[in-house]
Amino acid sequence: MIMKKVIVILGVIFGVIMSLNSCTKESEGSVVFWYGQETSEELADYNISTLKFYLAGELVGSTSADVYWYSKPDCGSNASITATINLGKYETQAYDYEVKDQYGNILWEGTINVNADECQALELQI
Numbered sequence: 001m002i003m004k005k006v007i008v009i010l011g012v013i014f015g016v017i018m019s020l021n022s023c024t025k026e027s028e029g030s031v032v033f034w035y036g037q038e039t040s041e042e043l044a045d046y047n048i049s050t051l052k053f054y055l056a057g058e059l060v061g062s063t064s065a066d067v068y069w070y071s072k073p074d075c076g077s078n079a080s081i082t083a084t085i086n087l088g089k090y091e092t093q094a095y096d097y098e099v100k101d102q103y104g105n106i107l108w109e110g111t112i113n114v115n116a117d118e119c120q121a122l123e124l125q126i
Contacts, residue, residue, distance in 0.1 A: 027116035
């Protein structure tokens with residue numbers, strides 16, 4: 001009977017240790033795209049009315065080109081284009097981005113480093 005209890009206790013302890021060792025912290029980072037009044041007016045001069053934002057090939061949002069900010073918005077701010085990325089076990093990862101107009105023309109493209117527990121602001125300028 002005592003041997004049975006010892007085996008059960010050891011089994012529980014082993015299970016707890018294994019589950020603690022298999023846990024890996026997953027981290028997230030965010031990117032907020034933004035542009036100012038001058039860029040918005042320049043887009044209007046070229047009859048660009050809609051912008052679509054892609055990160056790692058995935059559409060993360062779209063907005064009217066006449067929506068602009070006077071200063072960088074916080075991630076998740078009202079009307080902002082914010083993407084939150086699961087970085088897995090990494091602290092930093094590089095992601096390609098594209099911004100296209102309503103016709104599918106690429107207006108901006110590049111690579112941004114997304115850092116764990118941070119909000120990266122990417123200002124688009126003409």
